[in-house]
Amino acid sequence: MVSKVVFGRGSFNQLGDILSPKRLNVKAPFIFIVDDVFQGNSWITSRIPLAYEDKIYYISADEEPKTSQVDDLVEEIILNYKALPSGIIGIGGGTIMDLAKAVSIMLTNKGESKDYQGWDLVKKPAIYHVGIPTISGTGAEVSRTTVLTGPERKLGINSDYTPFDQVVLDPELTKDVPKNQWFYTGMDCYIHCIESLNGTFLNAFSKSYGEKAYELCVELFLDNNLTEEEAQDKLMMASWHGGMSIAYSQVGVAHAMSYGLGYLLGTKHGVGNCIVFNQLEEFYPEGVALFKKMKDKHNIDLPQGICANLSDKEFDIMIDVALSLEPLWENALGKHWKKTMTRDKLKELYLKM
Incomplete structure:
Protein backbone atom coordinates (compact mmCIF):
# COMPACT_ATOMS: atom_id res chain seq x y z
CA MET A 1 0.00 0.00 0.00
CA LYS A 175 -10.66 21.20 -12.69
CA ASP A 176 -9.77 21.57 -16.40
CA VAL A 177 -10.18 17.94 -17.53
CA PRO A 178 -12.15 17.76 -20.85
CA LYS A 179 -15.59 16.13 -20.57
CA ASN A 180 -14.88 13.00 -22.66
CA GLN A 181 -11.63 12.32 -20.84
CA TRP A 182 -13.41 12.85 -17.50
CA PHE A 183 -16.02 10.27 -18.51
CA TYR A 184 -13.58 7.67 -19.85
CA THR A 185 -11.26 7.77 -16.83
CA GLY A 186 -14.27 7.83 -14.50
CA MET A 187 -15.60 4.73 -16.24
CA ASP A 188 -12.21 3.07 -15.80
CA CYS A 189 -12.86 3.40 -12.07
CA TYR A 190 -16.45 2.16 -12.43
CA ILE A 191 -15.29 -0.87 -14.44
CA HIS A 192 -12.63 -1.59 -11.79
CA CYS A 193 -15.47 -1.86 -9.28
CA ILE A 194 -17.67 -4.09 -11.43
CA GLU A 195 -14.82 -6.47 -12.27
CA SER A 196 -13.56 -6.62 -8.69
CA LEU A 197 -16.99 -7.08 -7.08
CA ASN A 198 -17.95 -9.82 -9.55
CA GLY A 199 -14.62 -11.64 -9.48
CA THR A 200 -13.61 -14.95 -7.94
CA PHE A 201 -10.72 -13.25 -6.10
CA LEU A 202 -13.12 -11.06 -4.10
CA ASN A 203 -12.41 -10.80 -0.37
CA ALA A 204 -13.63 -8.64 2.51
CA PHE A 205 -10.85 -6.10 2.00
CA SER A 206 -11.36 -5.58 -1.73
CA LYS A 207 -15.14 -5.74 -1.35
CA SER A 208 -15.27 -2.89 1.17
CA TYR A 209 -13.23 -0.60 -1.10
CA GLY A 210 -15.04 -1.72 -4.25
CA GLU A 211 -18.48 -1.12 -2.80
CA LYS A 212 -17.57 2.40 -1.70
CA ALA A 213 -16.05 3.25 -5.09
CA TYR A 214 -19.12 1.85 -6.85
CA GLU A 215 -21.42 3.92 -4.65
CA LEU A 216 -19.43 7.07 -5.41
CA CYS A 217 -19.43 6.37 -9.17
CA VAL A 218 -23.20 5.89 -9.28
CA GLU A 219 -23.70 9.14 -7.39
CA LEU A 220 -21.22 10.99 -9.60
CA PHE A 221 -22.52 9.94 -12.97
CA LEU A 222 -26.26 9.81 -12.26
CA ASP A 223 -26.87 12.55 -9.65
CA ASN A 224 -27.66 16.02 -10.98
CA ASN A 225 -27.28 17.80 -7.63
CA LEU A 226 -23.51 17.72 -7.10
CA THR A 227 -21.51 20.93 -7.35
CA GLU A 228 -18.38 20.90 -9.50
CA GLU A 229 -16.17 20.83 -6.42
CA GLU A 230 -18.14 17.97 -4.84
CA ALA A 231 -17.84 15.98 -8.06
CA GLN A 232 -14.07 16.54 -8.20
CA ASP A 233 -13.64 15.46 -4.57
CA LYS A 234 -15.82 12.36 -4.94
CA LEU A 235 -14.23 11.14 -8.17
CA MET A 236 -10.77 11.45 -6.65
CA MET A 237 -11.93 9.32 -3.72
CA ALA A 238 -13.68 6.85 -6.04
CA SER A 239 -10.44 6.46 -7.99
CA TRP A 240 -8.49 5.78 -4.79
CA HIS A 241 -11.01 3.25 -3.47
CA GLY A 242 -11.36 1.54 -6.85
CA GLY A 243 -7.59 1.22 -7.12
CA MET A 244 -7.42 -0.25 -3.61
CA SER A 245 -10.16 -2.74 -4.48
CA ILE A 246 -8.29 -4.21 -7.45
CA ALA A 247 -4.98 -4.11 -5.57
CA TYR A 248 -6.40 -6.80 -3.28
CA SER A 249 -8.30 -8.71 -5.97
CA GLN A 250 -8.00 -8.21 -9.75
CA VAL A 251 -9.74 -6.79 -12.80
CA GLY A 252 -11.42 -8.93 -15.45
CA VAL A 253 -12.71 -9.36 -18.99
CA ALA A 254 -12.89 -5.69 -19.99
CA HIS A 255 -9.33 -4.91 -18.97
CA ALA A 256 -7.88 -8.05 -20.56
CA MET A 257 -9.54 -7.28 -23.89
CA SER A 258 -8.73 -3.57 -23.64
CA TYR A 259 -5.03 -4.43 -23.35
CA GLY A 260 -5.36 -6.18 -26.73
CA LEU A 261 -6.88 -3.06 -28.28
CA GLY A 262 -4.20 -0.88 -26.72
CA TYR A 263 -1.32 -3.03 -27.92
CA LEU A 264 -2.49 -3.39 -31.53
CA LEU A 265 -4.40 -0.18 -32.20
CA GLY A 266 -2.96 2.20 -29.60
CA THR A 267 -6.42 2.71 -28.12
CA LYS A 268 -6.16 4.72 -24.89
CA HIS A 269 -6.92 2.69 -21.79
CA GLY A 270 -10.05 4.52 -20.59
CA VAL A 271 -11.85 4.64 -23.93
CA GLY A 272 -10.69 1.08 -24.71
CA ASN A 273 -12.30 -0.18 -21.52
CA CYS A 274 -15.54 1.57 -22.45
CA ILE A 275 -15.57 0.16 -26.00
CA VAL A 276 -15.08 -3.36 -24.64
CA PHE A 277 -17.37 -3.08 -21.61
CA ASN A 278 -20.20 -1.88 -23.84
CA GLN A 279 -20.27 -5.40 -25.35
CA LEU A 280 -20.00 -7.49 -22.16
CA GLU A 281 -23.64 -7.99 -21.10
CA GLU A 282 -23.00 -11.74 -21.06
CA PHE A 283 -20.47 -11.36 -18.24
CA TYR A 284 -21.60 -8.24 -16.34
CA PRO A 285 -25.31 -7.72 -17.21
CA GLU A 286 -26.22 -5.27 -14.44
CA GLY A 287 -22.95 -3.36 -14.66
CA VAL A 288 -23.21 -2.93 -18.43
CA ALA A 289 -26.84 -1.81 -18.22
CA LEU A 290 -25.91 0.91 -15.73
CA PHE A 291 -22.87 1.88 -17.81
CA LYS A 292 -25.09 2.45 -20.84
CA LYS A 293 -27.42 4.58 -18.73
CA MET A 294 -24.46 6.73 -17.63
CA LYS A 295 -23.16 6.95 -21.20
CA ASP A 296 -26.54 8.14 -22.50
CA LYS A 297 -26.98 10.62 -19.67
CA HIS A 298 -23.68 12.33 -20.52
CA ASN A 299 -24.16 12.11 -24.32
CA ILE A 300 -21.02 10.09 -24.90
CA ASP A 301 -20.60 8.57 -28.36
CA LEU A 302 -18.15 5.68 -28.26
CA PRO A 303 -15.93 5.04 -31.29
CA GLN A 304 -17.53 2.46 -33.57
CA GLY A 305 -16.11 -0.17 -35.90
CA ILE A 306 -12.51 0.02 -34.73
CA CYS A 307 -12.03 -3.70 -35.43
CA ALA A 308 -14.03 -3.76 -38.67
CA ASN A 309 -11.12 -3.95 -41.11
CA LEU A 310 -8.61 -6.02 -39.18
CA SER A 311 -6.92 -9.04 -40.72
CA ASP A 312 -6.95 -12.50 -39.14
CA LYS A 313 -3.31 -11.94 -38.16
CA GLU A 314 -4.21 -8.70 -36.36
CA PHE A 315 -7.05 -10.41 -34.51
CA ASP A 316 -4.59 -13.12 -33.46
CA ILE A 317 -2.22 -10.48 -32.05
CA MET A 318 -4.99 -8.92 -29.94
CA ILE A 319 -6.20 -12.32 -28.79
CA ASP A 320 -2.67 -13.40 -27.81
CA VAL A 321 -2.19 -10.23 -25.74
CA ALA A 322 -5.56 -10.63 -24.02
CA LEU A 323 -5.13 -14.34 -23.25
CA SER A 324 -1.67 -13.77 -21.77
CA LEU A 325 -3.28 -11.97 -18.81
CA GLU A 326 -4.20 -15.16 -16.99
CA PRO A 327 -4.85 -13.69 -13.50
CA LEU A 328 -7.49 -11.38 -15.00
CA TRP A 329 -9.31 -14.26 -16.67
CA GLU A 330 -9.14 -16.44 -13.57
CA ASN A 331 -10.62 -13.64 -11.49
CA ALA A 332 -13.41 -13.11 -14.03
CA LEU A 333 -14.28 -16.70 -14.90
CA GLY A 334 -12.65 -19.00 -12.35
CA LYS A 335 -9.89 -21.60 -12.54
CA HIS A 336 -11.36 -23.28 -15.63
CA TRP A 337 -11.69 -20.04 -17.59
CA LYS A 338 -10.06 -21.50 -20.71
CA LYS A 339 -13.16 -23.60 -21.32
CA THR A 340 -15.26 -20.42 -21.54
CA MET A 341 -12.93 -17.90 -23.14
CA THR A 342 -11.72 -19.56 -26.32
CA ARG A 343 -9.97 -17.80 -29.18
CA ASP A 344 -13.16 -18.02 -31.25
CA LYS A 345 -15.15 -16.44 -28.42
CA LEU A 346 -12.68 -13.58 -28.11
CA LYS A 347 -12.73 -12.93 -31.83
CA GLU A 348 -16.52 -12.89 -31.79
CA LEU A 349 -16.46 -10.22 -29.08
CA TYR A 350 -13.79 -8.13 -30.84
CA LEU A 351 -15.83 -8.24 -34.06
CA LYS A 352 -18.65 -6.41 -32.23
CA MET A 353 -16.29 -3.46 -31.71
Whole structure:
Protein backbone atom coordinates (compact mmCIF):
# COMPACT_ATOMS: atom_id res chain seq x y z
CA MET A 1 0.00 0.00 0.00
CA VAL A 2 0.97 3.64 -0.38
CA SER A 3 2.54 4.51 2.95
CA LYS A 4 1.69 8.23 3.02
CA VAL A 5 -1.15 10.22 1.48
CA VAL A 6 -2.27 13.83 1.74
CA PHE A 7 -5.78 14.79 0.62
CA GLY A 8 -7.40 18.19 0.30
CA ARG A 9 -8.03 21.13 -1.97
CA GLY A 10 -4.78 23.10 -2.21
CA SER A 11 -2.67 20.27 -0.77
CA PHE A 12 -0.36 20.50 -3.81
CA ASN A 13 1.13 23.55 -2.04
CA GLN A 14 2.56 21.20 0.59
CA LEU A 15 4.84 19.46 -1.92
CA GLY A 16 7.96 21.43 -0.94
CA ASP A 17 7.55 20.51 2.73
CA ILE A 18 6.94 16.87 1.79
CA LEU A 19 10.03 16.57 -0.41
CA SER A 20 12.66 18.55 1.50
CA PRO A 21 13.34 15.87 4.18
CA LYS A 22 13.76 13.30 1.40
CA ARG A 23 16.56 15.13 -0.45
CA LEU A 24 19.68 13.00 -0.23
CA ASN A 25 22.14 15.81 -1.01
CA VAL A 26 22.41 18.86 -3.24
CA LYS A 27 23.68 16.78 -6.18
CA ALA A 28 20.86 14.25 -5.98
CA PRO A 29 17.97 16.01 -7.77
CA PHE A 30 14.27 15.50 -7.68
CA ILE A 31 13.04 14.63 -11.16
CA PHE A 32 9.54 15.85 -11.98
CA ILE A 33 7.76 13.98 -14.77
CA VAL A 34 4.90 16.26 -15.79
CA ASP A 35 2.16 15.98 -18.41
CA ASP A 36 3.14 18.40 -21.16
CA VAL A 37 -0.40 19.80 -21.20
CA PHE A 38 0.79 21.85 -18.20
CA GLN A 39 3.85 23.29 -19.94
CA GLY A 40 3.43 27.05 -19.73
CA ASN A 41 0.61 26.69 -17.21
CA SER A 42 1.99 28.77 -14.34
CA TRP A 43 -0.89 27.81 -12.05
CA ILE A 44 0.71 24.36 -11.84
CA THR A 45 4.35 24.82 -12.78
CA SER A 46 5.07 27.85 -10.58
CA ARG A 47 4.20 25.73 -7.55
CA ILE A 48 6.64 22.92 -8.36
CA PRO A 49 9.37 23.36 -5.69
CA LEU A 50 12.54 23.26 -7.81
CA ALA A 51 15.92 23.62 -6.12
CA TYR A 52 19.59 22.83 -6.83
CA GLU A 53 19.76 20.51 -9.88
CA ASP A 54 16.10 19.50 -9.91
CA LYS A 55 14.59 19.11 -13.36
CA ILE A 56 11.17 18.91 -15.01
CA TYR A 57 10.62 16.52 -17.90
CA TYR A 58 7.46 17.39 -19.81
CA ILE A 59 6.02 14.22 -21.31
CA SER A 60 3.13 13.87 -23.76
CA ALA A 61 0.28 11.66 -22.58
CA ASP A 62 -1.16 11.33 -26.10
CA GLU A 63 0.19 7.78 -26.18
CA GLU A 64 0.37 5.35 -23.29
CA PRO A 65 3.84 4.64 -21.85
CA LYS A 66 6.17 2.25 -23.65
CA THR A 67 9.03 0.20 -22.27
CA SER A 68 11.38 1.92 -24.73
CA GLN A 69 10.27 5.32 -23.41
CA VAL A 70 11.02 4.25 -19.83
CA ASP A 71 14.46 2.94 -20.79
CA ASP A 72 15.36 6.11 -22.72
CA LEU A 73 14.35 8.33 -19.82
CA VAL A 74 16.26 6.23 -17.29
CA GLU A 75 19.37 6.34 -19.47
CA GLU A 76 19.13 10.11 -19.84
CA ILE A 77 18.82 10.60 -16.08
CA ILE A 78 21.80 8.31 -15.37
CA LEU A 79 24.00 10.05 -17.94
CA ASN A 80 23.08 13.58 -16.81
CA TYR A 81 23.63 13.18 -13.08
CA LYS A 82 26.50 11.89 -10.99
CA ALA A 83 24.20 10.46 -8.34
CA LEU A 84 20.86 8.72 -8.29
CA PRO A 85 17.98 11.19 -7.94
CA SER A 86 16.52 11.85 -4.53
CA GLY A 87 13.15 10.95 -6.00
CA ILE A 88 10.80 10.81 -8.98
CA ILE A 89 7.60 12.86 -8.86
CA GLY A 90 4.84 12.16 -11.38
CA ILE A 91 2.31 14.95 -12.01
CA GLY A 92 -0.44 14.03 -14.45
CA GLY A 93 -2.89 11.27 -15.33
CA GLY A 94 -2.50 7.51 -15.45
CA THR A 95 0.11 7.61 -18.23
CA ILE A 96 2.37 9.91 -16.23
CA MET A 97 1.76 7.99 -12.99
CA ASP A 98 2.79 4.73 -14.65
CA LEU A 99 5.83 6.32 -16.28
CA ALA A 100 7.02 7.76 -12.95
CA LYS A 101 6.61 4.42 -11.20
CA ALA A 102 8.45 2.55 -13.94
CA VAL A 103 11.37 5.01 -14.04
CA SER A 104 11.78 4.84 -10.25
CA ILE A 105 11.99 1.04 -10.47
CA MET A 106 14.39 0.90 -13.40
CA LEU A 107 16.85 3.33 -11.79
CA THR A 108 17.70 0.61 -9.26
CA ASN A 109 17.13 -2.59 -11.26
CA LYS A 110 19.40 -3.79 -14.06
CA GLY A 111 18.31 -4.56 -17.58
CA GLU A 112 15.39 -3.29 -19.64
CA SER A 113 11.90 -2.53 -18.43
CA LYS A 114 10.41 -5.20 -20.72
CA ASP A 115 12.22 -7.79 -18.58
CA TYR A 116 10.03 -6.82 -15.61
CA GLN A 117 6.62 -6.97 -17.29
CA GLY A 118 4.77 -9.54 -15.21
CA TRP A 119 4.20 -10.33 -11.56
CA ASP A 120 6.81 -9.92 -8.80
CA LEU A 121 9.89 -9.83 -11.03
CA VAL A 122 11.39 -6.69 -9.46
CA LYS A 123 14.20 -7.59 -7.04
CA LYS A 124 15.33 -4.22 -5.64
CA PRO A 125 13.29 -1.40 -4.09
CA ALA A 126 12.60 1.58 -6.33
CA ILE A 127 13.92 5.01 -5.43
CA TYR A 128 11.57 7.32 -3.56
CA HIS A 129 8.62 8.22 -5.78
CA VAL A 130 5.59 10.47 -5.42
CA GLY A 131 2.33 10.50 -7.38
CA ILE A 132 0.19 13.60 -7.90
CA PRO A 133 -2.84 12.82 -10.10
CA THR A 134 -4.36 15.61 -12.16
CA ILE A 135 -7.20 13.42 -13.42
CA SER A 136 -9.19 10.85 -11.47
CA GLY A 137 -10.32 7.34 -12.30
CA THR A 138 -7.43 5.15 -13.34
CA GLY A 139 -6.36 4.27 -9.79
CA ALA A 140 -2.73 4.46 -10.97
CA GLU A 141 -1.93 6.62 -7.95
CA VAL A 142 -2.59 3.69 -5.61
CA SER A 143 -2.03 0.51 -7.66
CA ARG A 144 0.91 -1.91 -7.51
CA THR A 145 1.28 -1.97 -11.28
CA THR A 146 2.67 0.27 -13.97
CA VAL A 147 1.11 -0.63 -17.32
CA LEU A 148 3.58 -0.52 -20.23
CA THR A 149 3.41 -1.42 -23.90
CA GLY A 150 6.47 -3.47 -24.75
CA PRO A 151 7.81 -5.00 -27.94
CA GLU A 152 5.82 -8.19 -27.38
CA ARG A 153 2.93 -7.32 -25.06
CA LYS A 154 1.08 -4.73 -23.05
CA LEU A 155 1.53 -5.68 -19.42
CA GLY A 156 2.29 -4.05 -16.12
CA ILE A 157 5.30 -4.20 -13.85
CA ASN A 158 3.36 -5.67 -10.93
CA SER A 159 5.34 -5.71 -7.69
CA ASP A 160 5.40 -4.65 -4.07
CA TYR A 161 8.01 -2.03 -5.04
CA THR A 162 5.75 -0.35 -7.60
CA PRO A 163 3.35 1.67 -5.39
CA PHE A 164 4.20 5.28 -4.65
CA ASP A 165 5.83 6.14 -1.33
CA GLN A 166 3.72 9.30 -1.13
CA VAL A 167 0.59 10.49 -2.92
CA VAL A 168 -0.83 14.01 -2.94
CA LEU A 169 -4.55 14.06 -3.74
CA ASP A 170 -5.58 17.60 -4.60
CA PRO A 171 -9.01 17.68 -6.34
CA GLU A 172 -8.36 21.25 -7.54
CA LEU A 173 -5.81 19.88 -10.02
CA THR A 174 -8.59 18.10 -11.95
CA LYS A 175 -10.66 21.20 -12.69
CA ASP A 176 -9.77 21.57 -16.40
CA VAL A 177 -10.18 17.94 -17.53
CA PRO A 178 -12.15 17.76 -20.85
CA LYS A 179 -15.59 16.13 -20.57
CA ASN A 180 -14.88 13.00 -22.66
CA GLN A 181 -11.63 12.32 -20.84
CA TRP A 182 -13.41 12.85 -17.50
CA PHE A 183 -16.02 10.27 -18.51
CA TYR A 184 -13.58 7.67 -19.85
CA THR A 185 -11.26 7.77 -16.83
CA GLY A 186 -14.27 7.83 -14.50
CA MET A 187 -15.60 4.73 -16.24
CA ASP A 188 -12.21 3.07 -15.80
CA CYS A 189 -12.86 3.40 -12.07
CA TYR A 190 -16.45 2.16 -12.43
CA ILE A 191 -15.29 -0.87 -14.44
CA HIS A 192 -12.63 -1.59 -11.79
CA CYS A 193 -15.47 -1.86 -9.28
CA ILE A 194 -17.67 -4.09 -11.43
CA GLU A 195 -14.82 -6.47 -12.27
CA SER A 196 -13.56 -6.62 -8.69
CA LEU A 197 -16.99 -7.08 -7.08
CA ASN A 198 -17.95 -9.82 -9.55
CA GLY A 199 -14.62 -11.64 -9.48
CA THR A 200 -13.61 -14.95 -7.94
CA PHE A 201 -10.72 -13.25 -6.10
CA LEU A 202 -13.12 -11.06 -4.10
CA ASN A 203 -12.41 -10.80 -0.37
CA ALA A 204 -13.63 -8.64 2.51
CA PHE A 205 -10.85 -6.10 2.00
CA SER A 206 -11.36 -5.58 -1.73
CA LYS A 207 -15.14 -5.74 -1.35
CA SER A 208 -15.27 -2.89 1.17
CA TYR A 209 -13.23 -0.60 -1.10
CA GLY A 210 -15.04 -1.72 -4.25
CA GLU A 211 -18.48 -1.12 -2.80
CA LYS A 212 -17.57 2.40 -1.70
CA ALA A 213 -16.05 3.25 -5.09
CA TYR A 214 -19.12 1.85 -6.85
CA GLU A 215 -21.42 3.92 -4.65
CA LEU A 216 -19.43 7.07 -5.41
CA CYS A 217 -19.43 6.37 -9.17
CA VAL A 218 -23.20 5.89 -9.28
CA GLU A 219 -23.70 9.14 -7.39
CA LEU A 220 -21.22 10.99 -9.60
CA PHE A 221 -22.52 9.94 -12.97
CA LEU A 222 -26.26 9.81 -12.26
CA ASP A 223 -26.87 12.55 -9.65
CA ASN A 224 -27.66 16.02 -10.98
CA ASN A 225 -27.28 17.80 -7.63
CA LEU A 226 -23.51 17.72 -7.10
CA THR A 227 -21.51 20.93 -7.35
CA GLU A 228 -18.38 20.90 -9.50
CA GLU A 229 -16.17 20.83 -6.42
CA GLU A 230 -18.14 17.97 -4.84
CA ALA A 231 -17.84 15.98 -8.06
CA GLN A 232 -14.07 16.54 -8.20
CA ASP A 233 -13.64 15.46 -4.57
CA LYS A 234 -15.82 12.36 -4.94
CA LEU A 235 -14.23 11.14 -8.17
CA MET A 236 -10.77 11.45 -6.65
CA MET A 237 -11.93 9.32 -3.72
CA ALA A 238 -13.68 6.85 -6.04
CA SER A 239 -10.44 6.46 -7.99
CA TRP A 240 -8.49 5.78 -4.79
CA HIS A 241 -11.01 3.25 -3.47
CA GLY A 242 -11.36 1.54 -6.85
CA GLY A 243 -7.59 1.22 -7.12
CA MET A 244 -7.42 -0.25 -3.61
CA SER A 245 -10.16 -2.74 -4.48
CA ILE A 246 -8.29 -4.21 -7.45
CA ALA A 247 -4.98 -4.11 -5.57
CA TYR A 248 -6.40 -6.80 -3.28
CA SER A 249 -8.30 -8.71 -5.97
CA GLN A 250 -8.00 -8.21 -9.75
CA VAL A 251 -9.74 -6.79 -12.80
CA GLY A 252 -11.42 -8.93 -15.45
CA VAL A 253 -12.71 -9.36 -18.99
CA ALA A 254 -12.89 -5.69 -19.99
CA HIS A 255 -9.33 -4.91 -18.97
CA ALA A 256 -7.88 -8.05 -20.56
CA MET A 257 -9.54 -7.28 -23.89
CA SER A 258 -8.73 -3.57 -23.64
CA TYR A 259 -5.03 -4.43 -23.35
CA GLY A 260 -5.36 -6.18 -26.73
CA LEU A 261 -6.88 -3.06 -28.28
CA GLY A 262 -4.20 -0.88 -26.72
CA TYR A 263 -1.32 -3.03 -27.92
CA LEU A 264 -2.49 -3.39 -31.53
CA LEU A 265 -4.40 -0.18 -32.20
CA GLY A 266 -2.96 2.20 -29.60
CA THR A 267 -6.42 2.71 -28.12
CA LYS A 268 -6.16 4.72 -24.89
CA HIS A 269 -6.92 2.69 -21.79
CA GLY A 270 -10.05 4.52 -20.59
CA VAL A 271 -11.85 4.64 -23.93
CA GLY A 272 -10.69 1.08 -24.71
CA ASN A 273 -12.30 -0.18 -21.52
CA CYS A 274 -15.54 1.57 -22.45
CA ILE A 275 -15.57 0.16 -26.00
CA VAL A 276 -15.08 -3.36 -24.64
CA PHE A 277 -17.37 -3.08 -21.61
CA ASN A 278 -20.20 -1.88 -23.84
CA GLN A 279 -20.27 -5.40 -25.35
CA LEU A 280 -20.00 -7.49 -22.16
CA GLU A 281 -23.64 -7.99 -21.10
CA GLU A 282 -23.00 -11.74 -21.06
CA PHE A 283 -20.47 -11.36 -18.24
CA TYR A 284 -21.60 -8.24 -16.34
CA PRO A 285 -25.31 -7.72 -17.21
CA GLU A 286 -26.22 -5.27 -14.44
CA GLY A 287 -22.95 -3.36 -14.66
CA VAL A 288 -23.21 -2.93 -18.43
CA ALA A 289 -26.84 -1.81 -18.22
CA LEU A 290 -25.91 0.91 -15.73
CA PHE A 291 -22.87 1.88 -17.81
CA LYS A 292 -25.09 2.45 -20.84
CA LYS A 293 -27.42 4.58 -18.73
CA MET A 294 -24.46 6.73 -17.63
CA LYS A 295 -23.16 6.95 -21.20
CA ASP A 296 -26.54 8.14 -22.50
CA LYS A 297 -26.98 10.62 -19.67
CA HIS A 298 -23.68 12.33 -20.52
CA ASN A 299 -24.16 12.11 -24.32
CA ILE A 300 -21.02 10.09 -24.90
CA ASP A 301 -20.60 8.57 -28.36
CA LEU A 302 -18.15 5.68 -28.26
CA PRO A 303 -15.93 5.04 -31.29
CA GLN A 304 -17.53 2.46 -33.57
CA GLY A 305 -16.11 -0.17 -35.90
CA ILE A 306 -12.51 0.02 -34.73
CA CYS A 307 -12.03 -3.70 -35.43
CA ALA A 308 -14.03 -3.76 -38.67
CA ASN A 309 -11.12 -3.95 -41.11
CA LEU A 310 -8.61 -6.02 -39.18
CA SER A 311 -6.92 -9.04 -40.72
CA ASP A 312 -6.95 -12.50 -39.14
CA LYS A 313 -3.31 -11.94 -38.16
CA GLU A 314 -4.21 -8.70 -36.36
CA PHE A 315 -7.05 -10.41 -34.51
CA ASP A 316 -4.59 -13.12 -33.46
CA ILE A 317 -2.22 -10.48 -32.05
CA MET A 318 -4.99 -8.92 -29.94
CA ILE A 319 -6.20 -12.32 -28.79
CA ASP A 320 -2.67 -13.40 -27.81
CA VAL A 321 -2.19 -10.23 -25.74
CA ALA A 322 -5.56 -10.63 -24.02
CA LEU A 323 -5.13 -14.34 -23.25
CA SER A 324 -1.67 -13.77 -21.77
CA LEU A 325 -3.28 -11.97 -18.81
CA GLU A 326 -4.20 -15.16 -16.99
CA PRO A 327 -4.85 -13.69 -13.50
CA LEU A 328 -7.49 -11.38 -15.00
CA TRP A 329 -9.31 -14.26 -16.67
CA GLU A 330 -9.14 -16.44 -13.57
CA ASN A 331 -10.62 -13.64 -11.49
CA ALA A 332 -13.41 -13.11 -14.03
CA LEU A 333 -14.28 -16.70 -14.90
CA GLY A 334 -12.65 -19.00 -12.35
CA LYS A 335 -9.89 -21.60 -12.54
CA HIS A 336 -11.36 -23.28 -15.63
CA TRP A 337 -11.69 -20.04 -17.59
CA LYS A 338 -10.06 -21.50 -20.71
CA LYS A 339 -13.16 -23.60 -21.32
CA THR A 340 -15.26 -20.42 -21.54
CA MET A 341 -12.93 -17.90 -23.14
CA THR A 342 -11.72 -19.56 -26.32
CA ARG A 343 -9.97 -17.80 -29.18
CA ASP A 344 -13.16 -18.02 -31.25
CA LYS A 345 -15.15 -16.44 -28.42
CA LEU A 346 -12.68 -13.58 -28.11
CA LYS A 347 -12.73 -12.93 -31.83
CA GLU A 348 -16.52 -12.89 -31.79
CA LEU A 349 -16.46 -10.22 -29.08
CA TYR A 350 -13.79 -8.13 -30.84
CA LEU A 351 -15.83 -8.24 -34.06
CA LYS A 352 -18.65 -6.41 -32.23
CA MET A 353 -16.29 -3.46 -31.71
